[in-house]
Amino acid sequence: MLDFDGIRVTRGSFTLSADLSIPTGARVAVIGASGSGKSTLLSLVGGFLPPDRGRILLDGQDITGLPPGQRPVSTLFQDQNLFPHLTVAQNVGLGLRPDLRLSNPQHARVTQVLAEVGLEGMETRKPANLSGGQQSRVALARVLLRARPVLLLDEPFAALGPALKAEMLALLGRIADQTDATVLMVTHDPDDARSFAPQTILVDGGVVHAPAPTGPLLDNPPPGLRAYLG
Numbered sequence: 001m002l003d004f005d006g007i008r009v010t011r012g013s014f015t016l017s018a019d020l021s022i023p024t025g026a027r028v029a030v031i032g033a034s035g036s037g038k039s040t041l042l043s044l045v046g047g048f049l050p051p052d053r054g055r056i057l058l059d060g061q062d063i064t065g066l067p068p069g070q071r072p073v074s075t076l077f078q079d080q081n082l083f084p085h086l087t088v089a090q091n092v093g094l095g096l097r098p099d100l101r102l103s104n105p106q107h108a109r110v111t112q113v114l115a116e117v118g119l120e121g122m123e124t125r126k127p128a129n130l131s132g133g134q135q136s137r138v139a140l141a142r143v144l145l146r147a148r149p150v151l152l153l154d155e156p157f158a159a160l161g162p163a164l165k166a167e168m169l170a171l172l173g174r175i176a177d178q179t180d181a182t183v184l185m186v187t188h189d190p191d192d193a194r195s196f197a198p199q200t201i202l203v204d205g206g207v208v209h210a211p212a213p214t215g216p217l218l219d220n221p222p223p224g225l226r227a228y229l230g
C-alpha cells in the first residue's frame, strides 16, 4: 500500500493536500486541470519536494525523509531522461549503477532488457539516432531493469502519435506486470486513463482525491473535471 498520511505542501500561493491510499500493484491515472497539482504529487512521491506536514508510507515503511536516489521509486518524465552523450546500453545501465561500472552479468542483463523492449542490436547507438518510439523504449528498459516498487510517469508518451502511444502503454503494462510495480501516471488524455488504468486519482485545486474506478469517473465526471475534459 502507498499511503499519503496528512500530506500538506505549500508552493507560493498553492497548497496541495493528500490523504489517500493506493493498493500495491495498482495502475492509477492521475488526472486534473493544468495547475491542479499533479506534478507536485509526483514530486512528493519521488522525493524531489519535501512535504510541510504528513508522511508517505510504502507498505508501512515511512519513506518521507528518504532522498530521491534511495527511494523505491522510478520516475519517467516526458523528456525520457536520456543522456545524449551516452549510448543506449549506457543509458539503460545507469539504472543499475550511476557510475556505469557494470559487472559482466549486469552487462548481460542490460542486453536482455533491451531485447525485451525490442531494441536488440541497438546497444551502441546514441539517443539522437533513435526514433521517438525507440527513445521511449530505452527509458522503459531502464525502468524494467531497476524494477522499483513504485513507478511514476508524467505524461511520458505525450509526444508520440496515437498508435505508438498505444504500443508504449501496452509495453508499460507488461513491465508493470513483470515488476509488480504500483504505477501512477499523469495524463491529460482520458483515453490513456481508460486503456491503462483501472483506477484514477482526480487532483482538483490542490486536493488529491482517493482512487476511483476510471470508467465511471470519466463517464460521469464531477463539475471541475467535466469543465476540464470539455
Ligand SMILES: Nc1ncnc2c1ncn2[C@@H]1O[C@H](COP(=O)(O)OP(=O)(O)OP(=O)(O)O)[C@@H](O)[C@H]1O
Pocket (backbone or CB within 6 Å): 011, 012, 013, 014, 032, 033, 034, 035, 036, 037, 038, 039, 040, 041
Ligand atoms: N516552484 C514553484 N514555486 C511556486 N509555485 C509553484 C512551483 N511549482 C509549481 N507551482 C505551482 O503549484 C501549482 C501546481 O503545479 P503542478 O505543476 O503540480 O500542476 P499540474 O497539475 O502538474 O499542471 P500541468 O498539468 O500544467 O503540468 C501551480 O499553481 C503552480 O503554479
